[in-house]
Amino acid sequence: MARVELSSAPVRIRPARGWAGINLREVWAYRELLFYLVWRDVQVRYKQTVIGVAWVVLQPLATAVIFSIIFGNFARMPSDHLPYAVFAMAGLTPWNFFSGALIRGSASLVANANLISKVYFPRLIVPAAGILSGLVDLAVVLVLLFFTMLFFRVVPGPAVLALPLILLITFGMGLGVSLWLSALNVQYRDVGYLTPVLAQMWMYATPVIYASSLIPEKWRWVYALNPMVGVIDGFRWAVLPGRPAPVAALAFSTAVMVILLVSGALFFRRMEDSFADVV
Amino acid sequence: MSDIAIHIEHLGKQYRIGKRETHRSLREALSDALAAPARAFSAAARHSPPGSADSIWALDDITFDVKGGEVVGIIGRNGSGKSTLLKILSRITLPTRGLADIYGRVGSLLEVGTGFHPELTGRENLYLNGAILGMKKAEIDRRFDEIVAFSEVEKFLDTPVKHYSSGMYMRLAFSVAAHLEPEILVVDEVLAVGDAAFQKKCLGKMGDVAKTGRTVLFVSHNMGAIAELCQRAILLDHGRIVEMGEVNGVVRAYLSSVAEKAESAAIAPPEVDKGVTLQRVAVYDDEMHNRSELDYRYPFRLRLDFNVTKPISQLSPWLSLTNQYGVVVFTTWIDYQQPYEPGHYTAVGVIPGQLLTPGSYYVSVGAEHYRVEAYHYAPQCLSFDIINTDPSFDGTLPGWGVIHPKLDWHIQGG
Numbered sequence: 001m002a003r004v005e006l007s008s009a010p011v012r013i014r015p016a017r018g019w020a021g022i023n024l025r026e027v028w029a030y031r032e033l034l035f036y037l038v039w040r041d042v043q044v045r046y047k048q049t050v051i052g053v054a055w056v057v058l059q060p061l062a063t064a065v066i067f068s069i070i071f072g073n074f075a076r077m078p079s080d081h082l083p084y085a086v087f088a089m090a091g092l093t094p095w096n097f098f099s100g101a102l103i104r105g106s107a108s109l110v111a112n113a114n115l116i117s118k119v120y121f122p123r124l125i126v127p128a129a130g131i132l133s134g135l136v137d138l139a140v141v142l143v144l145l146f147f148t149m150l151f152f153r154v155v156p157g158p159a160v161l162a163l164p165l166i167l168l169i170t171f172g173m174g175l176g177v178s179l180w181l182s183a184l185n186v187q188y189r190d191v192g193y194l195t196p197v198l199a200q201m202w203m204y205a206t207p208v209i210y211a212s213s214l215i216p217e218k219w220r221w222v223y224a225l226n227p228m229v230g231v232i233d234g235f236r237w238a239v240l241p242g243r244p245a246p247v248a249a250l251a252f253s254t255a256v257m258v259i260l261l262v263s264g265a266l267f268f269r270r271m272e273d274s275f276a277d278v279v
Numbered sequence: 280m281s282d283i284a285i286h287i288e289h290l291g292k293q294y295r296i297g298k299r300e301t302h303r304s305l306r307e308a309l310s311d312a313l314a315a316p317a318r319a320f321s322a323a324a325r326h327s328p329p330g331s332a333d334s335i336w337a338l339d340d341i342t343f344d345v346k347g348g349e350v351v352g353i354i355g356r357n358g359s360g361k362s363t364l365l366k367i368l369s370r371i372t373l374p375t376r377g378l379a380d381i382y383g384r385v386g387s388l389l390e391v392g393t394g395f396h397p398e399l400t401g402r403e404n405l406y407l408n409g410a411i412l413g414m415k416k417a418e419i420d421r422r423f424d425e426i427v428a429f430s431e432v433e434k435f436l437d438t439p440v441k442h443y444s445s446g447m448y449m450r451l452a453f454s455v456a457a458h459l460e461p462e463i464l465v466v467d468e469v470l471a472v473g474d475a476a477f478q479k480k481c482l483g484k485m486g487d488v489a490k491t492g493r494t495v496l497f498v499s500h501n502m503g504a505i506a507e508l509c510q511r512a513i514l515l516d517h518g519r520i521v522e523m524g525e526v527n528g529v530v531r532a533y534l535s536s537v538a539e540k541a542e543s544a545a546i547a548p549p550e551v552d553k554g555v556t557l558q559r560v561a562v563y564d565d566e567m568h569n570r571s572e573l574d575y576r577y578p579f580r581l582r583l584d585f586n587v588t589k590p591i592s593q594l595s596p597w598l599s600l601t602n603q604y605g606v607v608v609f610t611t612w613i614d615y616q617q618p619y620e621p622g623h624y625t626a627v628g629v630i631p632g633q634l635l636t637p638g639s640y641y642v643s644v645g646a647e648h649y650r651v652e653a654y655h656y657a658p659q660c661l662s663f664d665i666i667n668t669d670p671s672f673d674g675t676l677p678g679w680g681v682i683h684p685k686l687d688w689h690i691q692g693g
Contacts, residue, residue: 010286013367013379036410040396040403047398047439118393119411120370276372277294 016273022265027122034125034132037112041104041133056140060096064089064148067209080211082240083152089145091208094166094235097138098174098228099199104130105178106195109186113279123272124265127182131174138167145239157241166234169250169257173231176260183271186279207232224249227256283382284463284494285345285368290377292338292363292518337363339518341377347462350495352505352526354533355515361498364515365389365465368496383494386413386461392452397441401432401451404440408455422458429484430454446650450477457484463494482507500658502530502605530605534641534659542569543582544661546644554589555619555646555654557596560661562642565632571663575683577632583613583644584625585655591619594654596626596646601659603639608681616649633685637667 027034046052064085071077072084079087108130109116109123116123149156185191206228207214215223223229230253233246338360345351353361366372368379369387394411395404405426409419419426427433430451432443440448466485482504489495489508499505505512505526512529514522514536522532543561563580564570573579581598594617599610613626641659648654 010380010382011370011385013370013374013381015376016373032416033410033413036407040394040399040407043403044396044398115394115411117371118390119413120387121411121413273373276366 022124022269023122027124027128030121030125033121034129037125037129038132041129042136045133053140056137057144060089060092060141061144063092063096067092071209077210078214080213080240080243082154086149086152086154086240087211087236088209089148090236090239091232093138093141093145094170094232095203095206095208095228096141097134097167098170098231099203100134100137101131101171101174102177102181102199103195104134105174106181106185107192108178109182109275110189110192110279116279117276123275124179124268127178127268128175130182131171131178134174135171149239155241156239159238159243159245161238162234163238166231166238166250169234169254170231172257172261173227173253176257176264179264179268180260183268183275186271186275202226202228224252227253227260229253282347283344284347284349285382285496286380287344288342288378290338290341290364290367290374290379291336292360292367292372293334293375294337295334336375336518338367338374341515341518341520343513343520343523345494345496347382347494348492349511350489350497350509352509352512352529353496353498353515354500354502354505354512354529359515360518361515362389362467363518365467365496365498368465381463383462384413385463385465386459387465388412388456388459389465389467391449391456395440395448395452398439400439401436401443405436405451405455408452412456412459413461414455414459418460426454426458429457429480445652446477453477453481457481457488461493463496464488465496467498468500502534502601502659503607506530506605527604531603534601534603534605534662535639542571542663546655546657546660549655552588553652553654554587554591555594555596556586556588557583557644557646557655557657558586559584560598560642560644560657562661562663563627572666573663575633575635575637575665575667578629579632580627580629581642582625582627584623585646586623587619587621589621591648591654593617593648593651594619594646595649597644598628599643600635601641601643602636602681603641606681608635608640634682635665636679636681636683637665639664 046055049055051058067088068085072079072088077084105127108127112126115121116126181191181195185195203209205223205226212220212223212229212233230246230249230251234250234253237243237245341360341364353364355361363372365387366389367374368381369385369389371387371389392408394408396407399407405423406416406419410416427436430447430453432447432451435443435447440451443451485495485497485504486508495508497505497509509526511524512522512526513520514529514533516536521536522529542563543559545559546557548556559582561582561584562570562573563582564573565577565579567580570579583596583598585596587594595615596613597610598613600608602608611628613628640663642661642663643656643658644660645656646654647656
């Protein structure tokens with residue numbers, strides 16, 4: 001009856017190793033746990049709500065409507081000759097996914113302290129699950145965006161094929177930042193309070209509700225140092241017609257994403273050994 | 280491959296005082312970092328250097344081997360390092376020095392119901408918890424009915440567990456855990472859940488696991504369970520091994536180390552004050568003299584002092600006696616599910632004479648809302664001896680049984 005899985009190599013337990021790489025094979029071996037943690041997050045998020053998953057649609061819809069009224073109608077924010085609602089939603093969709101990833105990911109280790117102090121598994125799974133659970137919302141919001149565009153008769157061009165790539169960069173960026181913040185949050189709870197503020201400030205420094213064309217030419221390069229500029233502009237380029245590809249900004253974003261991801265993974269790995277003792 | 284399942288060499292684990300690393304404030308770290316960037320950064324990751332004064336060794340120079348198929352009990356007082364050892368073997372935390380090699384898939388059970396989410400149903404939690412404990416979905420599917428049957432909560436499977444009674448919750452949680460099938464099982468005090476009947480069932484399940492040839496490391500305060508399940512035991516004290524070997528000898532060493540023979544003993548306050556604090560147990564002889572050696576022939580008294588700091592709707596204080604072989608002789612309710620107002624209480628009970636077989640006994644006391652919440656528990660906090668003064672009685676404990684009662688016999692004939 002016992003399923004004996006004879007492991008030829010012993011599990012070697014040694015004092016902390018210092019700097020080392022992430023063991024991706026092990027993360028893969030725990031993929032079912034990753035799936036269940038994502039599934040739990042998604043399940044729990046809308047339990048005991050009357051309209052359940054409809055909130056996924058209603059929240060960004062309400063935001064888009066409010067922004068449309070305030071910035072589109074009153075402030076007459078330029079929106080690159082597109083209906084402001086479409087323009088704003090095309091910015092809010094990737095941004096909300098990113099900021100959600102940031103906030104959930106950075107809080108994830110502390111929120112799962114009971115798991116970390118009682119069970120072994122590659123800790124990387126925890127922030128990864130926090131971010132992956134945002135994909136479900138993203139998918140729903142993408143559909144919403146599609147219908148909004150349909151309503152305003154905005155048809156995407158061939159650049160839409162680049163959408164998966166843009167989303168991948170967004171995901172990598174969210175994970176990279178979350179690896180840093182979640183590991184720091186275990187040690188310094190200040191991070192938990194700082195992250196939402198950071199997310200908000202970051203949003204205003206990114207062309208989410210306004211167009212990056214608003215920024216004077218002279219300051220563009222400073223502005224482009226924000227790696228999310230390339231991501232948001234890239235997303236708009238992919239879904240909205242007739243926009244030039246922000247090649248330089250996107251390349252910069254991708255480079256920053258890779259640096260964040262690799263350094264975040266190394267830092268996370270370094271801190272991982274002490275999570276259970278500190279959290 | 281050798282037949283060694285676990286090999287441990289000079290294992291040590293250091294913690295900062297306070298037992299848990301405290302998360303530092305950012306300001307503190309930043310000012311450190313400004314002073315010496317490199318040092319602060321590595322200190323944040325590696326904690327205080329070994330040997331500094333504000334740290335303790337929760338485990339110190341532990342060396343032992345466990346053979347495949349062996350069931351080993353780990354005993355010791357609270358804070359002796361048992362849980363730290365299990366945490367290291369479960370790979371939850373890393374040792375500070377030394378090494379451990381484990382040959383086989385480890386399943387560790389340091390808590391039941393880890394990761395249970397109150398909003399999810401019993402069925403959902405069962406899968407989630409199974410995955411957390413390292414079971415594959417296919418494995419859970421295959422054993423689903425078995426697990427549910429064991430838990431006795433079939434009817435409530437699709438109810439969120441927040442609506443469960445604590446007993447149901449624990450039963451479901453334990454059932455998942457009980458169906459883990461690793462080669463090496465590491466179990467912390469998790470059998471002390473649920474009501475007596477379910478505890479017995481759990482213990483039986485543990486026994487089955489042990490019989491299938493799996494290697495088990497088992498931590499418990501229940502000496503009876505340890506003696507029953509394990510062949511070998513390890514006694515830890517202050518992070519060191521003080522005794523290791525055949526289970527009965529180690530249990531005896533533990534029992535005599537935990538309870539100083541005294542006529543009364545103060546009880547350490549609970550880790551979390553839940554409104555009831557046991558303070559002191561004492562033994563008196565028939566004439567109300569404080570004694571730790573009692574005459575077999577005469578009744579004697581046990582006294583428990585406890586404090587109630589907030590109104591408790593249903594309180595059941597209890598007392599139990601364990602003999603020198605770790606067998607629980609009896610457990611008795613001092614009071615059962617009664618309301619208590621804040622105040623100081625003293626309970627005195629009489630144990631009849633000519634009842635307990637001469638030998639050493641250990642008193643455990645507890646206070647709980649039965650099957651709902653344990654307020655305070657003091658295992659084996661006091662020890663006393665029953666002295667043989669009966670000329671007709673020359674027995675020692677095991678041969679004569681747990682009790683040696685004087686009964687009324689009516690003899691006819693002649």
